[in-house]
Amino acid sequence: MPDGAMRIDQWLWFARLCKSRGLAQTLIGQGLVRLNRQAVAKAGTPLRPGDEVALPQGRQQLRLKVLALAGRRGPAAEAAGLYLLLDRLPRDDDV
Structure with missing residues (x-):
């Protein structure tokens, strides 16, 4: 990994x-x-701070900006500092 x-x-x-x-x-x-x-085609695709990620979560589509990388799976408060929530929209397939 780079x-x-x-x-x-x-x-x-x-x-x-x-x-x-x-x-x-x-x-x-x-x-x-x-x-x-x-x-994203592969799970091993490299991710860097500054990248923008979009993914489904329940009935919503989240769009995030990556602020930092992590060395471990820490508590929720620590995890929340890894990204900035840009948008939380209804998923296209729910419309």
């Missing part, structure tokens, strides 16, 4: 946006996760 980057599936789990890394990999495999407005 310096200053980490796997997107791992970051989604560390940031507590997915309950498990396996769930993150499933969402990526289904083409539901976007990185900088491009669908």
